[in-house]
Amino acid sequence: MPGTRTLDGEPGGITTLVRAALPALPVVNRLPGVRKRPADQFGGLTWSRRGVAVQRARVDAYAAVCGFPRKDVVPLTYPHLLAFPLHTAIMADPAFPYPAVGLVHVENTITAHRAIVVGEEVDVTTAAGTPRPHAKGVLLDFVTTVSGGGGTAWESTSTYLRRGHTTDGEPRPGLTLPDPPTGGVEWRLPADLGRTYAGVSGDANPIHLWPLTAKALGFPRQIAHGMWTKARSVAAIENRLPEAVTVEVAFKKPVLLPGTVAYAARREADGWAFAVTSPRDASPHLVGRTTSA
Structure with missing residues (x-):
């Protein structure tokens, strides 16, 4: 390239x-x-x-x-x-x-x-x-x-x-889970989670740090990093995964901080399905699945 x-x-x-x-x-x-150069020149x-x-x-x-x-x-x-x-x-x-x-x-x-x-x-x-x-x-x-x-x-x-x-072309469908798991265990996420994760990851995007910086970019308050949400989801089942594995996730609705989310996982034929959802209405923040690589 x-x-x-x-x-x-x-x-x-x-x-x-x-x-x-x-x-x-x-x-x-x-x-x-x-x-920036025009997109058609990229x-x-x-x-x-x-x-x-x-x-x-x-x-x-x-x-x-x-x-x-x-x-x-x-x-x-x-x-x-x-x-x-x-x-x-x-x-x-x-x-x-x-x-x-x-x-x-x-x-x-x-x-x-x-x-x-x-x-x-x-x-x-x-x-x-x-x-x-x-x-x-x-x-x-x-x-x-x-x-x-x-x-x-x-x-x-x-x-x-x-x-x-x-751009030209036919959009390809992304990851979907027709029946994502719901319920499960609740995680209470603190207001400073975004700042804590930024400290270890280097991802200091303002939408994750403070209410004022998040509001300036269109959010009611700071939101959790998507990759923290994926990491925390994987951590809950990592000891049940093979060494060679593929983990796919789709990020759906932002997780506002502080906040409470629900995590659930379900054994499938070739891996696990998992989801992070709202405890109130089961709407998804993240859906994912694992398969053997």
């Missing part, structure tokens, strides 16, 4: 997030280095990180926030943190046609091929492809590969929705 870039050292942070958000600001979005971007160390302190902090036990291998969802700086770098690139503000994470699929050991060094690559059609705009797939030891250890696809004009 054209436009490959390599990030050296420890990239990302608040500077990259701000740079990714600047194209949403009038006048500023016309400045050189900020101005042929894709690939960014990579080489020799990324899987650090014990970061793994343990993430596991504690997301409900995983402390182990010598990383939680199933942890490698997303290694890819997140690449996501923001792509969004901040002038060649990427859309500002980060307004992109909605609607689906995420992870396939683990083997366990990644704490202390291991891995290479991480994320590729953003050309927009594909959606009924409400366009979808952009960010495909990540984590490799080490001579092969691919972990893969994921994060799908973002950009509302507005669509």
Whole structure:
């Protein structure tokens, strides 16, 4: 894919997030280095990180926030943190046609091929492809590969929705669960959950941090990170999953903080179905399923 870039050292942070958000600001979005190219000129971007160390302190902090036990291998969802700086770098690139503000994470699929050991060094690559059609705009797939030891250890696809004009083609159906599990156990989520998860993940999107910053972007108050919700859901059943596994989720309704949600999981023929729902009306915040990889 054209436009490959390599990030050296420890990239990302608040500077990259701000740079990714600047194209949403009038006048500023016309400045050189900020101005975006037209969507019809976007042929894709690939960014990579080489020799990324899987650090014990970061793994343990993430596991504690997301409900995983402390182990010598990383939680199933942890490698997303290694890819997140690449996501923001792509969004901040002038060649990427859309500002980060307004992109909605609607689906995420992870396939683990083997366990990644704490202390291991891995290479991480994320590729953003050309927009594909959606009924409400366009979808952009960010495909990540984590490799080490001579092969691919972990893969994921994060799908973002950009509302507005669509592109040519027939929209593909996303993940649906015709009969998602409901009820189950209730989780009471504190007001500072978004700030806590931002501290371990690096994802300091303002919609997750404070009521005022969330309201400025159209939410009644701060919302939980979708990838925290997925991680917490996986943590509840991880000890029943095979080492090689695929976990797909669709993010439905935002989880307002503070708040209470219900989590339920059900054994299926080749894995598990699970859902995070509202205790009041069973409307879904997240639906997901696992299958053997």
